[in-house]
Amino acid sequence: xxxxxxxxxxxxxxxxxxxxxMARQTLxxxxxxxxxxxxxxxxxxxxxxxxxxxxxCVRSNNYxxxxxxxxxxxxCLLEKQGTPVEQGSLELExxxxxxxxxxxxxxxxNELLSVRRDASLQQLLDxxxxxxxxxxxxxxxxxxxxxxxxxxxxxxxQMRKRSSYLRKLGLGEGKLKRVLYCCPEIFTMRQQDINDxxxxxxxxxxxxxxxxxxxxxSCPSVLREDLGQLEYKFQYAYFRMGIKHPDxxxxxxxxxxxxxxxxxxxxLERLGRYQTPDKKGQTQIPxxxxxxxxxxxxxxxLARTAxxxxxxxQVFKKLLAREEEESESSTSDDKRASLDGDEDEEDEDNDExxxxxxxxxxxDNxxxxxxxxEEQL
Amino acid sequence: xxYSVQFGDLWPSIRVSLxxxxxxxALVNNFAAWDHVSAKLEQLSAxxxxxxxISHWKLQSEGGQSAAxxxxxxxxxxxxxxxxxxxxxxxRFPPAxxxxxxxxxxYLMDAASLLPVLALGLQPGxxxxxxxxxPGGKTLALLQTGCCRNLAANDLSPSRIARLQKILHSYVPExxxxxxxxRVTSWDGRKWGELEGDTYDRVLVDVPCTTDRHSLHEExxxxxxxxxxxxxxxLPVLQVQLLAAGLLATKPGGHVVYSTCSLSHLxxxxxxxxxxxxxxxxxxxxxxxxxxxxxxxxxxDTFCFFSSCQVGELVIPNLMANFGPMYFCKMRRLT
Numbered sequence: 001x002x003x004x005x006x007x008x009x010x011x012x013x014x015x016x017x018x019x020x021x022m023a024r025q026t027l028x029x030x031x032x033x034x035x036x037x038x039x040x041x042x043x044x045x046x047x048x049x050x051x052x053x054x055x056x057c058v059r060s061n062n063y064x065x066x067x068x069x070x071x072x073x074x075x076c077l078l079e080k081q082g083t084p085v086e087q088g089s090l091e092l093e094x095x096x097x098x099x100x101x102x103x104x105x106x107x108x109x110n111e112l113l114s115v116r117r118d119a120s121l122q123q124l125l126d127x128x129x130x131x132x133x134x135x136x137x138x139x140x141x142x143x144x145x146x147x148x149x150x151x152x153x154x155x156x157x158q159m160r161k162r163s164s165y166l167r168k169l170g171l172g173e174g175k176l177k178r179v180l181y182c183c184p185e186i187f188t189m190r191q192q193d194i195n196d197x198x199x200x201x202x203x204x205x206x207x208x209x210x211x212x213x214x215x216x217x218s219c220p221s222v223l224r225e226d227l228g229q230l231e232y233k234f235q236y237a238y239f240r241m242g243i244k245h246p247d248x249x250x251x252x253x254x255x256x257x258x259x260x261x262x263x264x265x266x267x268l269e270r271l272g273r274y275q276t277p278d279k280k281g282q283t284q285i286p287x288x289x290x291x292x293x294x295x296x297x298x299x300x301x302l303a304r305t306a307x308x309x310x311x312x313x314q315v316f317k318k319l320l321a322r323e324e325e326e327s328e329s330s331t332s333d334d335k336r337a338s339l340d341g342d343e344d345e346e347d348e349d350n351d352e353x354x355x356x357x358x359x360x361x362x363x364d365n366x367x368x369x370x371x372x373x374e375e376q377l
Numbered sequence: 378x379x380y381s382v383q384f385g386d387l388w389p390s391i392r393v394s395l396x397x398x399x400x401x402x403a404l405v406n407n408f409a410a411w412d413h414v415s416a417k418l419e420q421l422s423a424x425x426x427x428x429x430x431i432s433h434w435k436l437q438s439e440g441g442q443s444a445a446x447x448x449x450x451x452x453x454x455x456x457x458x459x460x461x462x463x464x465x466x467x468x469r470f471p472p473a474x475x476x477x478x479x480x481x482x483x484y485l486m487d488a489a490s491l492l493p494v495l496a497l498g499l500q501p502g503x504x505x506x507x508x509x510x511x512p513g514g515k516t517l518a519l520l521q522t523g524c525c526r527n528l529a530a531n532d533l534s535p536s537r538i539a540r541l542q543k544i545l546h547s548y549v550p551e552x553x554x555x556x557x558x559x560r561v562t563s564w565d566g567r568k569w570g571e572l573e574g575d576t577y578d579r580v581l582v583d584v585p586c587t588t589d590r591h592s593l594h595e596e597x598x599x600x601x602x603x604x605x606x607x608x609x610x611x612l613p614v615l616q617v618q619l620l621a622a623g624l625l626a627t628k629p630g631g632h633v634v635y636s637t638c639s640l641s642h643l644x645x646x647x648x649x650x651x652x653x654x655x656x657x658x659x660x661x662x663x664x665x666x667x668x669x670x671x672x673x674x675x676x677x678d679t680f681c682f683f684s685s686c687q688v689g690e691l692v693i694p695n696l697m698a699n700f701g702p703m704y705f706c707k708m709r710r711l712t
Contacts, residue, residue, distance in 0.1 A: 270396040271389035272381070308390055312696040315465050319397050319696075322467070 095121045099128065103138045111142050119152040126156045130163050135174035140181070148184035162187050169198065170213030183220035193223070200227050205234045211249045219255035233258050241265055242277035243290065251290035262324075263317050264293050267306060380640055387683070387693065391640070394694035395593045395702075401470060402426070402488025402700075404514075405458040406548050407521050409476040414483055415458060421468070423460035426488065427453070427495065430675040437675070453672075454499040454522045461488050461679060464697045481547045486514040489680060489692040489703035493581060493636035496672055496707050499524035503578040508566045508623045511537030513544040515583055515636075520549060520559070529573075531562045538563045567618045570625030578631045582623040584616045584648075586639040589702055590694070613643050613651070620652035624664055627710045632667075635689070636705040645704040646687045653708070663711040 099109050116124045131141045145151060166172065166186070171179060179186055186194065201207045201215060201222075215222060222230055237243045237253055248254065253261070268274035268288065275283040292305045302313055381388040403418055405411045405425075415425065431453065460483075462468045476482040494515050499505065499522045510516045511532035519528055532538045542561060545554055553559065564572070566582075587609065620635050627633050635652075637644050649666065656662040666688050673682050673690050681698055683691040689706025 267393065270393040272392045273389060306389075307386075308393075311465060312390060312393075315467060315696040316393065316397065318467050323398070 091121055095125050098125055102128070102132050104142070105138070108138055108142045111146060115146055115149045116152055117149065123156065124152060127152055127154065127159055130156075130159050131176075134163055134166065134172050134176050136176055136180070137174070140177045144177075144180045144184060147181070151184055151187055154187060159187065162191070165191060165194070169194075169216060170210070171216060175213075175217045179217060179220040183223050186220065186223060189223070196227060197223055197225075197230070200231060204231055205238075205245075207245055207249070211245060214249050215254055218249075218252045222254050229258065230254070233261070236261065240276060241274075242281070242283075242287075247290060251294065253290060253294065256294050261294065263320060264301060264306075266320060267313065267316055268293065271306060271308065273306065383640070383642060384683070384693075390695055391693050391702075392593075394696050394699045395590050397696065397699065398467070399487060399590060399694070400461065400467075400699040401485045402459045402461045402491065403470045403473075403483040403485055404491065404518060404521065405460070405483050406476075406481055407456060407458070407523065408548060408550050408553075409478050409480050409482050411458065414476065415460070418460040418470075418483070421460075421462075421470070422466075423462050423468075423470070425458050426461050426676070426679040427457050427459050427491070429678070433675040433678075434671075437671075452498050452500075453495040454497055454519075455524065456522050457491060457495060457518060459488055459491050464679075475547075478550075480550060484514065484517055484544070484548060487638075487700055487703070489700035490514055490638075491518055492676065492680070492690075492692065492703060493583060493634045493705040494518040494522075496669060496705055497579050497581055497632060497634045498707075499579055502526050504576065505529070506569070506573075506577040506580045506623070506626055507531065508569060508580060508582045508619060508626075509533075509584055510561075511541045513541035515581060516541060517544055517548055519581065520545075520553070525558065527558060527560070529560045529562065529577075531564055531566055531569075533563065533565055535563045567615075567622050569622040573626050575626070575628050577627050580623045580627050580631065580633045581636070582620050582633060583636045584619050584644075586612065586616070586637040586644050587641065589639050589641075613648055616644060616648045617651040617655060620648060621655050624652060624656055624662070624708070624710055625660065629710055629712055631710055633664075633708045633710065634705055635708070636703065638702050639704065640691070640693070640702045642687075645691065645706075646689060649688050649706045649708070661712075665709050665711055667707040667709055669705075669707055 096109055099112070100106075104112070112124065112128070119127075128141055128145075131144070132138075136144075163172075166176065198212055198216075201212045202209070207215065225233075233254060234248070236258070237248050238245075243251075243253070265274060269276075273285070274287050274293075275285060277283050277287075288305045293301065296305070298313070299310070302308060302310055306313065380391070384391060403423065405414050405418070418425075434453075460470075470483070470485055473481045473483050473485060497519075499519065501524045503524050504527045505519055505525045507516045507519060507528065507530045509532055510530035511534060513530070516528070516530045519525060530541060532541065538561060545559065545561075549559075616637070620633075623633050623635070635649055637648075639645065653664045653666070656664050669690050676682075679698060680692045680700055681695040683693045686704075689704060692701035692703040694701045
């Protein structure tokens with residue numbers, strides 16, 4: 001926090017400096033190139049006392065650009081922008097120097113100016129400032145705005161309000177980068193929607209506040225997910241896979257699609273390589289780590305965790321997709337799936353009007369395995 | 378009974394296949410317009426794996442490949458046509474329907490179930506016994522060969538025999554069903570040695586077993602539950618008795634195929650060895666196991682075989698070819 005506020009203060013102090021710089025430049029258009037050092041000497045004679053420290057700070061951070069270069073850049077940009085030179089140039093120079101003070105390179109500035117379209121320069125500066133205040137570095141800011149220029153259209157008040165909300169959620173201090181890359185809507189979506197997701201995670205899934213922050217930070221896609229789906233995904237991990245909260249958070253489980261999770265988990269389960277822990281949380285075999293299931297590429301998953309051929313998994317995925325589809329539409333007439341208690345069931349039921357006479361049909365009930373253990377297959 | 382011990386590294390692939398949807402083959406009903414039916418099935422991009430295997434076989438014998446034994450003892454039962462989709466293709470056949478001749482066009486079954494019937498090697502005019510016939514898929518296949526002068530189909534359970542009757546009704550024309558050609562009974566198979574000893578040219582003993590594929594799905598009433606351990610232990614005893622009865626009912630020089638849909642060598646090889654021993658010791662009858670290596674080779678493209686059976690062959694399920702389990706062993710009664 002301290003470093004952050006120092007950074008902000010430095011920036012605020014720099015504005016008068018650069019103003020002085022700019023003022024001098026517009027008067028001395030024809031002057032020759034000056035070294036940074038001579039420029040700085042000039043600045044020390046300026047009216048602001050106690051400025052030397054900031055200057056050295058400035059110099060060491062390369063905030064001050066060569067005046068000549070800046071002038072050329074300004075002219076270039078003005079031509080591109082097509083604004084009236086006099087007034088436009090003042091504002092543009094002001095904005096540019098602010099950006100430079102924040103640490104944006106000329107290339108960055110170029111990019112930013114080109115994505116802003118009809119947003120005003122002030123708007124641009126305001127929005128960018130908010131990002132910087134939230135702890136984002138210049139490079140990520142450029143990336144985000146290039147990818148999602150609609151963010152520049154946000155009213156600054158909404159922007160500030162949202163920033164403060166995000167800080168409350170623990171997403172300041174530079175944690176925002178990943179979220180913004182993945183989910184820029186975090187600024188444009190309704191606060192209520194973010195609220196709903198946060199509440200689901202806290203109240204229904206029972207994650208702690210810190211865990212929720214970590215989840216938002218590492219799996220920003222949860223903001224986009226339907227709440228029912230998100231809850232189901234959590235329940236799948238907790239009940240079906242037997243994974244506890246800390247591991248769900250640590251493994252960044254929530255970022256993966258339910259399809260992928262089910263494919264890989266059910267495959268391992270049917271292979272006999274993954275078991276749902278019993279009431280005491282124990283399994284007969286050590287389950288593979290979550291990261292070896294979800295975080296690895298498919299090739300590595302198959303080679304090291306599942307230990308089967310690629311083609312088997314491809315077929316399995318197709319079969320699973322069909323199973324899921326059919327269980328959803330729950331056709332009663334799927335004779336192929338009928339498993340009545342008959343012993344020799346190698347034949348499918350070919351008769352159209354056959355009725356199930358032997359009804360040992362197993363129901364899908366929870367089997368209490370404590371007393372009646374199955375032989376381990 | 379841990380299959381992981383028996384199958385080692387193969388077990389996970391078998392297990393996932395057992396727990397996933399199995400693959401079916403369409404056995405063409407020769408009593409319908411079978412060429413028309415075959416064409417229809419080909420249009421679905423399915424292939425007659427029996428036909429393909431036979432072409433393989435012919436190629437191999439012509440090429441003078443090693444261990445291509447004499448034709449007489451090695452022919453497959455004829456006239457069987459069964460379509461399957463390619464390896465890795467999970468398409469399903471549409472349910473069978475009656476054709477123009479009033480009987481159903483094809484019979485959907487686990488394609489591996491056809492192998493015991495193929496291995497039995499029926500020849501025209503054979504007198505055939507299907508000792509544990511229900512629900513009737515293999516019985517139907519036996520009839521399809523057109524080789525049965527007489528076919529006796531038996532199963533202990535009356536309700537299951539009723540299913541067999543229904544199948545015959547839907548697939549086989551009246552004149553064949555109602556004549557002397559097919560006889561359906563519901564007696565105790567273990568008695569056949571006394572009932573009809575030394576009678577049959579070909580005998581199929583497709584015994585009741587733990588039906589592993591379905592047992593893995595069922596939680597309730599699962600044969601592998603500890604509470605049913607006694608039942609499991611008794612099973613091989615019953616199976617030996619049935620196989621022995623089947624052997625006793627065979628003419629000297631005749632052939633028997635023993636089959637199960639279990640992976641367990643306790644129900645498979647042990648039973649074969651047990652029955653052969655029993656016949657030798659108690660009845661002084663010599664029985665010889667016939668090698669099916671060549672047979673297995675021609676079907677290897679369609680099915681996955683387990684390579685370490687002491688006697689007989691075992692089709693193991695694999696996601697690429699989710700047929701089986703099906704164990705079968707061919708024997709010849711020498712005396």
